Amino acid sequence: MGLKPVKIGLLGLGTVGSGAVQVLSRNAREICRRAGRGIVISHAAALEPPKLPIDTSAIKITQDGFAVVNDPDVSVVIELIGGYQPALELVLKAIENGKHVVTANKALIARHGNEIFAAAQKHGVTVAFEAAVAGGIPIIKALREGLAANHIEWAAGIINGTGNFILTEMREKGRDFSEVLVEAQALGYAEADPTFDIEGIDAAHKLTILASIAFGIPLHFERCYTEGISHITRDDVAYAEALGYRIKHLGVTRKTQQGIELRVHPTLIPERCLIANVNGVMNAVLVKGDMVGQTLYYGAGAGALPTASAVVADLIDVVRSLTTDPNNRVPHLAFQPDSIKDDPILPIGDIETAYYLRMLAEDVPGVMGRVTTALGRAGISIEAVIQKEPSEGVAQVPIIMLTHRVHEKQMQAAIAEIESMDCIAGSVTRIRLENLE
Ligand code: HSE
Numbered sequence: 071m072g073l074k075p076v077k078i079g080l081l082g083l084g085t086v087g088s089g090a091v092q093v094l095s096r097n098a099r100e101i102c103r104r105a106g107r108g109i110v111i112s113h114a115a116a117l118e119p120p121k122l123p124i125d126t127s128a129i130k131i132t133q134d135g136f137a138v139v140n141d142p143d144v145s146v147v148i149e150l151i152g153g154y155q156p157a158l159e160l161v162l163k164a165i166e167n168g169k170h171v172v173t174a175n176k177a178l179i180a181r182h183g184n185e186i187f188a189a190a191q192k193h194g195v196t197v198a199f200e201a202a203v204a205g206g207i208p209i210i211k212a213l214r215e216g217l218a219a220n221h222i223e224w225a226a227g228i229i230n231g232t233g234n235f236i237l238t239e240m241r242e243k244g245r246d247f248s249e250v251l252v253e254a255q256a257l258g259y260a261e262a263d264p265t266f267d268i269e270g271i272d273a274a275h276k277l278t279i280l281a282s283i284a285f286g287i288p289l290h291f292e293r294c295y296t297e298g299i300s301h302i303t304r305d306d307v308a309y310a311e312a313l314g315y316r317i318k319h320l321g322v323t324r325k326t327q328q329g330i331e332l333r334v335h336p337t338l339i340p341e342r343c344l345i346a347n348v349n350g351v352m353n354a355v356l357v358k359g360d361m362v363g364q365t366l367y368y369g370a371g372a373g374a375l376p377t378a379s380a381v382v383a384d385l386i387d388v389v390r391s392l393t394t395d396p397n398n399r400v401p402h403l404a405f406q407p408d409s410i411k412d413d414p415i416l417p418i419g420d421i422e423t424a425y426y427l428r429m430l431a432e433d434v435p436g437v438m439g440r441v442t443t444a445l446g447r448a449g450i451s452i453e454a455v456i457q458k459e460p461s462e463g464v465a466q467v468p469i470i471m472l473t474h475r476v477h478e479k480q481m482q483a484a485i486a487e488i489e490s491m492d493c494i495a496g497s498v499t500r501i502r503l504e505n506l507e
Contacts, residue, residue, distance in 0.1 A: 075108030076389050079138035079169070080129075081160055082150035083116035085258040086174050086201070089378030090148060094385075095124045101382065105389040111148075113138045139164040146388055148381060149173040152262065158182050165189045165197070170392075172384045174201035174377055177266075180275035180291040183282070187402040194396035198384035203276040204229050204353040206376030207369040208383065213283045213357060214404040220359030222284040224324035224331075226506055227355030228348050229276040231372035232260045232267035233299050233319040238349040241307045241316070247300070259351050259372040269298035270319065270334045277321035280355070281332050285325055285413065286405030290332065293415040297335035306428060306499060309470045310338050313454060315426070316346040317501065329414035331421050338426050338472075338503040345506065356506060419479040424453070424503040427471045427485075432493040433460045441469065441488055448484035450476045466495050472503060 080087060094101065094109060102108050110128070115135040120126060132138065139147055139160050147164040149171060151157050157178050164171050166189070173179065179186070179199050190197045200210045204227065213222070228234050232254040239250040251268065254260045259267075266272040274294040282289050299319050310317050315338040324331040339346045344366055348354040353371025358364050370376035391399055403410060431437045442452060454472040473481075485498045 073107040075110045076105075076145050076392070077110060077112040077143045078385065079141055079144035079147045079164075080111050080114040080150065081135050081138055081147065081157075082152070083114055083120040083122075084150065084152075085374045086377045086381065087114075087116070087148075087150040088120060088122055089374030090150065090381045091120075091122055091126065091129075092124060093375065093378045093382045097382075101386060105386045107389065109385060109389055113141050113144055135160045136163065139167060139169065144169060145392065146170045146172060146385060148385065149175055149178075150381070151175075152177065154178060154181065158186075161186060161197070162189055165193050165195055168193055168195060170195045170388045171197045172381055172388060173197065173199050174381055175199075176202035176272065176275040176279060180278040180289055183279070183289040187407070190402065191407055196388055196391065196399060197402060198388055199279070200384045201377050201380035203279050204355055204367070205231065205369070205371040205373065206379045207353055207355065207367050207371065208380065209280070209355050209367050210283060211383075212365070212367055213280065214400060217357060217359050217362060217365070218404070220361045222325070223358040223360055224322070225280055225284055225355060225357045226320050226322045226345070226504065227277075227280070228318055228345065228353050229280075229321050229355065229371065230267055230270075230273040230319060231351035231353055231370070232264065233270075233273065234348065234353070234371070235259060235351045236268070237299060237302070237307070237317060237319065240302075240304055241311070242349075244304060254351070257351075258374060268300045270296040271298075273319060273321045273334045277323055277332060277334055280321070281323040281330060283404040284323060284357070285330060286403065286410055287330060287413050288410055290415050293332060295333040295335070295418040299336050301499075302336050302501075305468070306426075306501065309428065309456065310426065310501075311341070312456065313426075313470070313472060314341055315339060315503065316341050318346065318348075320504070322504065325413075326416070328420065329416040332415050333418060333421065336501050338501055339506055343506055419482065420477065422475050422477050424475045424505070425473045425481055426501040426503050427473065428499040429469050429488065430466045430495040431469050432495070433465055433467045434493065437493045438469065440491060440493065444487045444491075445473065445484050448476070448480045448487075450474070450480060450484055
């Protein structure tokens with residue numbers, strides 16, 4: 071413990087930045103016992119003066135992020151400002167200056183990670199990003215190190231806390247979508263732009279990172295199929311429940327012989343699955359390795375202190391490795407850089423899942439026959455059907471179906487045929503279904 075404390079530069083003193091300052095202060099002794107030396111934030115950049123419940127007088131505070139990344143006393147930069155710019159420019163400058171970087175910025179890593187890791191390798195520094203995926207859950211560490219003996223077959227996770235919070239409140243309390251979103255924003259869970267949460271973009275950032283580490287492929291955020299939860303209705307939540315399923319917003323990535331599946335969308339999963347019972351802002355990731363079988367990781371996916379827990383864990387890792395040879399550190403994307411393989415990412419049409427379908431049909435004889443014939447012609451077999459009673463004075467009835475697995479292309483063709491029938495009103499709702507077996 072004779073080494074001098076390591077000086078840290080912090081970019082951003084918002085929800086997670088304030089959390090990191092608190093964690094480092096409250097757990098300073100324990101952190102020092104683990105890292106082998108003290109860790110102190112010496113220089114921070116924030117647009118507004120911080121409002122923290124602890125004494126920050128020893129931290130030099132500026133509005134200029136470049137003053138922090140150019141500070142010769144700083145060995146590690148923590149980037150917690152989020153977004154693409156100026157985060158990218160600051161991170162690349164820090165790397166160029168020979169500083170290690172810890173970031174919680176999933177958007178930055180998912181979109182610019184290939185460039186950032188190449189720069190880090192060139193300059194012999196580490197860029198750590200545990201907090202970018204699933205908040206406080208050490209899923210990056212588990213995938214990259216704990217499961218390193220396996221071929222990863224697939225991973226599926228609830229990786230957006232805000233979306234899970236909204237779906238849970240809708241199911242349990244019948245609350246309104248927009249009212250719950252406002253609450254998630256007030257609690258500091260939602261992104262600066264909450265459409266990132268409800269349209270699946272935040273989950274797509276995180277899944278892109280998980281897929282790279284699971285399969286040793288470059289980051290391909292632009293190829294991730296992304297669908298959010300804003301079109302999910304309370305009726306769908308209730309019908310799914312009647313059939314023994316829960317609707318969760320899942321990120322799914324799977325290695326197949328044809329390529330890699332990379333998709334984020336609402337998904338029916340059997341309510342008996344552990345992950346179907348992950349509620350509120352909690353996150354969970356299921357990973358299937360060929361040797362270990364299924365493993366499940368659960369915890370807080372958002373919030374100041376849980377996310378800061380992951381940031382500080384990365385910081386401790388970086389401090390421990392300050393004196394190690396850069397070529398002998400754990401590779402950023404789990405595989406050695408020259409072993410990264412650009413396997414194809416499959417278009418959504420080539421992906422096979424089961425489906426939940428809901429349509430509004432005229433209450434006349436023969437409708438069900440026409441619908442099932444259209445599905446049958448597309449090679450789609452039906453697993454379950456519910457036809458609801460018509461409401462008084464309404465000529466149309468909802469029909470809900472579960473199908474067996476089929477290629478998305480075939481399902482799209484069948485849905486187009488059903489929607490063209492004069493006995494079907496409006497469009498057919500389709501939600502993918504996974505048994506996670
Ligand atoms: N907006 C994100 C979420 C924060 O709700 O999960 C954590 O990445």
